[in-house]
Amino acid sequence: MNPSRGLFIKICGLRSASDVHAAINAGADAIGFVFAPSVRQVTALQAASLTVGLRDRIKVIAVTRSPNQDQIDEIAEVLQPDYLQSDWQDFTHLRLPKEIPALPVFRDGDEQPPYLPSPYLYEGVHSGTGLVANWAVAASWARTSDLILAGGLHPENVAQAILAVSPMGVDVSSGVESSPGVKDSRLIEAFIFRAREAARTLSGELT
Numbered sequence: 001m002n003p004s005r006g007l008f009i010k011i012c013g014l015r016s017a018s019d020v021h022a023a024i025n026a027g028a029d030a031i032g033f034v035f036a037p038s039v040r041q042v043t044a045l046q047a048a049s050l051t052v053g054l055r056d057r058i059k060v061i062a063v064t065r066s067p068n069q070d071q072i073d074e075i076a077e078v079l080q081p082d083y084l085q086s087d088w089q090d091f092t093h094l095r096l097p098k099e100i101p102a103l104p105v106f107r108d109g110d111e112q113p114p115y116l117p118s119p120y121l122y123e124g125v126h127s128g129t130g131l132v133a134n135w136a137v138a139a140s141w142a143r144t145s146d147l148i149l150a151g152g153l154h155p156e157n158v159a160q161a162i163l164a165v166s167p168m169g170v171d172v173s174s175g176v177e178s179s180p181g182v183k184d185s186r187l188i189e190a191f192i193f194r195a196r197e198a199a200r201t202l203s204g205e206l207t
Contacts, residue, residue: 001030001059001083001119001146001169007162007199008119008148008169009192012063013040015181020050022185023058026192030059032085032171035067035075036127039181040173044078051079061085061103065127069094076100085121106141108134108151116145119168124151130174132157139165155190159198166202170195 001008011023012032023031033047034040042050044062051060062081064071067090075081076097084096088104096102105121106112122138124131132152141147146168153161154175162170174180176187 006203007167007195009195010059010061010148010169010171011173011176011183011188011191012061012150012171013038013173013177013181014050014183015040015042015046016183017050018185019183020054020058022183022188024054026185026189027196028058028188028192029169030061030082032061032063032173033079033081034063034173035071036063036065038127044075048079059083063127064090065105066090067094072096088117088120103148105150108137112141116141119146119148121148121150121171122167123171127151127173130154135161135164138167142167153191155187155194158191158195159201162195162198163202 008029010030010032011028013034014020014031033042059082061083062075064086072094083103084100085103088106091102091104104117105123107123108125124133130152138149142165148169148171149165149167150171153172172191176191178184
C-alpha cells in the first residue's frame with residue numbers, strides 16, 4: 001500500500017461505475033466495496049464488474065464485518081481484492097489467500113495492542129454513520145504504526161483531521177454522499193483536494 005502522492009486516500013462504499021470513475025478521476029488511491037449489511041452493500045460479482053479494466057489504476061479493497069468463511073472465499077475468488085478489510089477480531093478465525101493481505105479495523109474503545117499491524121484502519125464505533133472517531137486516541141496510535149483514519153470525515157473536516165492525527169491515510173464513505181449510499185463526485189473531488197493540501201502542509205511542517 002504505497003500511495004504515489006504521499007497520503008493514502010480511500011473512497012469507500014461505491015456502488016456504480018460513475019462512483020468508481022469519480023474516485024479514480026479525482027485521484028483516489030483505493031476504492032472500497034462494502035459486503036456487510038448496509039445501504040452501500042454490493043455482491044462480489046457486482047464489485048468485480050465495476051473494476052474490469054481498472055485494476056492497474058486503483059487499489060480495490062473488500063470491506064466486511066463479521067463475515068463467515070464462505071463469504072470470504074467468494075469475495076477472494078470473484079473479486080480478488082488487493083486487501084480485505086474487517087474488524088481485527090475477525091482475522092483471528094478467518095483464512096485469507098496468501099496473496100490478499102488483511103486490513104484490520106480497530107475502533108474507538110479498543111485497547112491498543114502491544115504490536116500494531118501496518119497498515120490498519122482506525123474507525124469510530126459504527127462504520128458508515130458519519131460519527132467522528134476520537135482523533136486524540138488516533139493520533140497516539142498513529143505515532144507507532146501506519147494508521148488510516150476513518151469515521152465521520154468529510155470535505156469540511158478532513159484537513160483538520162489530518163493535521164491533528166498525522167495519519168498514513170484517510171478513508172471516507174458517507175462524507176462524500178448527497179444522500180445515504182449515493183456518492184457525489186463534487187464532494188469526492190473536494191475531499192481529495194483538501195486532504196492532499198493538508199498532507200502537503202503537514203509535510204512542510206515536518207521538514
